[in-house]
Structure formats: structure tokens, C-alpha cells
Amino acid sequence: MAGPLLSETVYSAFERHGVIALVAAGFLSSFAIAYLLLTIVTYSKKYSNTHFLIYFYCLLLADAMQSFGAIMSLTWVEHGGVYDGPFCAAQGGIKQGGSIAAAFFNFAISLHLFNLLFRRYHTPKFMSWTVVAFGWSFVFTMVFLGPVAMETKERGHYFGISGEWCWITHEYRVQQILMQYLFELLSIVLSFVLYTATLLRARGNLLKVDGRWKLRFLSAGESWKLDFGRDFTDTASLRLIQHMIWYPVAYAVCILPIAGVRLCAIAGMEPSFGATVFAAFIFNLCGFVDVVLFFVMHRVFPEPESLPKFVRRKTVDPTVMQYGITPFELPPKPEPAKSVSEKPEDSQSLGGRRESTSSMASINSQTPLRTAAA
Numbered sequence: 001m002a003g004p005l006l007s008e009t010v011y012s013a014f015e016r017h018g019v020i021a022l023v024a025a026g027f028l029s030s031f032a033i034a035y036l037l038l039t040i041v042t043y044s045k046k047y048s049n050t051h052f053l054i055y056f057y058c059l060l061l062a063d064a065m066q067s068f069g070a071i072m073s074l075t076w077v078e079h080g081g082v083y084d085g086p087f088c089a090a091q092g093g094i095k096q097g098g099s100i101a102a103a104f105f106n107f108a109i110s111l112h113l114f115n116l117l118f119r120r121y122h123t124p125k126f127m128s129w130t131v132v133a134f135g136w137s138f139v140f141t142m143v144f145l146g147p148v149a150m151e152t153k154e155r156g157h158y159f160g161i162s163g164e165w166c167w168i169t170h171e172y173r174v175q176q177i178l179m180q181y182l183f184e185l186l187s188i189v190l191s192f193v194l195y196t197a198t199l200l201r202a203r204g205n206l207l208k209v210d211g212r213w214k215l216r217f218l219s220a221g222e223s224w225k226l227d228f229g230r231d232f233t234d235t236a237s238l239r240l241i242q243h244m245i246w247y248p249v250a251y252a253v254c255i256l257p258i259a260g261v262r263l264c265a266i267a268g269m270e271p272s273f274g275a276t277v278f279a280a281f282i283f284n285l286c287g288f289v290d291v292v293l294f295f296v297m298h299r300v301f302p303e304p305e306s307l308p309k310f311v312r313r314k315t316v317d318p319t320v321m322q323y324g325i326t327p328f329e330l331p332p333k334p335e336p337a338k339s340v341s342e343k344p345e346d347s348q349s350l351g352g353r354r355e356s357t358s359s360m361a362s363i364n365s366q367t368p369l370r371t372a373a374a
Contacts (some may be wrong), residue, residue, distance in 0.1 A: 009161060010081040019073050019164055022284055026070030029113035033064050036291045049113055051128035056294070058132055060104040063287030065098030072283045073165050084157065088166035089147070092159030095167055097143045099180050100128030102286060103187035104135045106251050110191035113244060116197045142179055150175060163276065173266050181262065184255050191248035199245060243297050250289050258283040 011019065029129040036059065040053075072091045076082045108131055116123045148170065150160040155171035162169055168176045207214050257279035261271045 008081060008083040009164070011076070011164070015164055015273060016077060016080070018273060019077055021277060022165075022280050023074050023077065025281050025284035025288075026067040026073075028065060029067040029285055029291075030071065032288045032291040033060050033067065035241065036060065036294060051123065052109065052124065054128050054132060055105050055108045055112060058135065059102060059109065059290060060287070062098050062101030062105055062289055065094055066102065067098075067287050069095035069098055070280075076165065081233065082161050082165060084160050088161060089157065091161040091166040092162070092168060093143050093147075095165075096146075096159075096180055097139050100142050100183050101135065102251075103140045103183040104138065105130050106247065107187040107191050108135065110194045110248065114194040114198050118194075118201050140171075146172070146175055146179060164273075166370075170265075176262065178264065181259050184259065188248055188252045191251070192245075195245040195248060214362075243293075247290075247293060250293060251286070254282055254286045254289060 069091055072087070072094070075087065082088065112123070112128075115123060147158040150172065155169075157169060158172055158175070160166060168179070197206065261276050261279045264271050328373040
């Protein structure tokens with residue numbers, strides 16, 4: 001049973017210091033995002049054949065929303081506590097919107113790379129803008145749906161005091177799960193599945209033989225057979241995929257602690273304030289982590305002139321793709337046989353040749369030249 005709706009809370013010294021740490025994490029992510037946005041023009045040429053930057057800009061905007069929501073707690077630090085009102089509702093909406101947007105565009109990036117590198121389907125540009133428009137429309141719908149359609153007088157404000165900051169209040173426990181944490185969990189699981197499938201496909205472990213998908217793992221001595229399931233695009237993008245798979249992993253590391261703390265609170269097991277602050281601090285570093293991963297990924301992203309064409313895969317004989325090619329050696333080239341029809345030269349010709357050779361050998365640099373008159 002949720003407690004009564006709070007209109008104001010007062011920080012203890014320990015709580016105040018904890019919230020200051022969360023604000024500092026928000027500033028760190030904001031500075032990292034601002035630096036990347038100021039310098040990203042120099043990196044944009046590498047991604048000219050993809051729509052990655054469009055989705056990544058949206059992900060940075062979502063991270064910026066989360067960071068700004070954390071920085072808004074600076075007001076509570078100055079006041080010495082949290083109080084209900086329009087500013088509190090705005091913080092709750094911004095934090096929820098940023099979280100849903102980050103989940104959506106993390107998944108959009110993984111789906112885009114899955115289409116490029118697994119399906120070899122290059123989506124038209126208008127499709128990417130359609131995804132962006134749908135994504136932000138979905139985010140704003142989820143944010144406004146709560147206070148407009150779900151808020152009731154008996155349960156009070158939808159966005160209000162939730163612990164040491166503002167978010168969806170404790171009176172709306174189900175909405176906390178379904179309107180935010182569900183999307184984040186789906187994004188983590190689906191993104192990880194897509195990246196893993198793309199990596200296995202690019203390595204040659206996942207094959208489509210006779211219309212059926214087959215998964216194979218070979219020993220180190222037979223790993224050369226995997227090359228027959230790859231083409232140039234797979235080889236060029238393999239290292240990139242190995243780095244991109246860290247995006248859902250890093251996202252999970254940032255999200256799962258705060259989600260676990262909130263779910264424990266929903267289940268009635270109230271976590272300590274220290275655990276809550278630690279989980280929220282990691283969560284507020286999402287923007288900083290995404291920026292670091294971008295710079296790491298940029299180093300392994302192929303240059304524009306070497307960027308492979310995302311065309312359909314080569315056709316390889318199924319037997320070769322399954323079992324490879326058995327090595328063999330060519331037999332040695334036989335020496336040409338001597339012809340029996342060859343006649344030995346007569347002694348006269350041999351003698352004449354020996355005489356000619358002898359006379360040539362007797363000529364040296366000291367032999368005087370004979371004139372034509374002689």
C-alpha cells in the first residue's frame with residue numbers, strides 16, 4: 001500500500017550530498033554531449049552511406065534530457081528538499097521522456113545496423129526520418145498519457161515527489177513499470193539479440209543453407225572454414241560489430257541498477273539511500289558512456305573510400321559453406337623425355353666446333369687486330 005502523497009520533503013545532510021553527486025554526474029554527461037556535438041561535424045563523412053548519425057543525434061538528445069533532469073535537482077539542493085509543483089512535474093516528465101527516448105533510439109541503432117549488415121537492406125532516407133518522427137511522437141505520447149489519461153483525484157498527481165527527486169509518484173506503481181522500465185528492458189534484450197545475430201552472421205557462424213538457418217561453432221584448427229561463409233562486407237565490418245555490441249551491454253549496466261532499486265521498492269523491500277544514489281549516479285552517466293563508445297567506435301568504422309557496399313551476399317555452394325574445401329597438392333611436373341630420333345653429330349662437325357672454340361679461346365686483349373690489307 002502506497003503512503004500518503006507528499007507535498008514536500010526535507011533533505012538530511014547525507015541526502016543532500018547524495019543529490020549533489022547526482023547533479024555532478026548530470027553535468028559530466030552534459031559536457032561530454034556538448035563536446036561531441038561541437039566536434040561531430042569532423043566525423044560525419046564516415047557515416048555518409050548509413051543513417052547511423054540521424055539515430056545517434058536522437059540518442060544524444062535523449063541523453064541530454066536525462067542529464068538535464070538530473071541537473072534540475074540542483075534546485076532541491078538549494079532549497080534543502082523537494083517540494084511539489086510545476087517544476088517538480090516538469091522534472092518527472094523530462095526524466096521519463098529521456099529514458100523512453102534513450103531506450104527507443106538505442107534499439108533503432110541496433111535495428112539499423114542489423115538491416116545493413118545482416119539483411120543487407122539499405123533503408124531509404126525518408127524511412128529513417130519516419131522512424132525518428134514516430135519515435136519522438138511515441139515518447140511525447142507516453143509522457144503526456146499519464147497526467148492526461150491516468151491521473152485521478154484520489155491518487156493525486158501523476159508526476160510528483162518520488163524519493164529524493166521528482167518522477168512518477170508511488171501511487172502509480174504499475175505505470176512506473178509499464179511506462180518506462182518495460183521499454184528499457186525490451187530495448188536491452190532486443191538490441192543484444194540483434195547485435196549477437198549480426199556478429200555471428202558476419203563471423204560466418206550463422207549460415208543459411210538450403211533455405212534453413214544453421215548455427216555452427218568450429219575449433220581453432222577448423223576456423224578457416226568460416227571464411228567461406230563471409231564476403232568482403234562481413235570482413236570489413238566484423239571489427240565494427242564487435243565494438244557496437246558494447247552499446248546494449250553499456251546501456252544495461254547503466255539501466256539495470258536503478259531499475260533493480262525501483263523494483264525492490266515496488267515489491268516492498270525499501271533499498272538504502274546509499275544504494276539508490278549509487279544506482280542513480282550510474283544511470284546519470286548514460287550520456288558520458290555513449291560519447292565514449294562513439295569515439296571508440298569511430299576508430300574502427302571503415303573510411304568512406306573503403307566502406308563496403310551493402311549488397312546481397314555472395315552465393316556459395318552449400319557444401320563449401322558447411323564443410324569448406326579439402327586442401328590438396330598438385331603433382332610435380334614431369335621432366336621432358338629425350339627424343340630417340342635425335343642423331344649424334346658426326347666427328348667432323350664436332351671437330352670443327354672444337355677448333356672454332358679453341359681459336360676463339362686463343363683471342364684475348366693482347367692479340368693484334370689484322371687489317372683488311374693483310
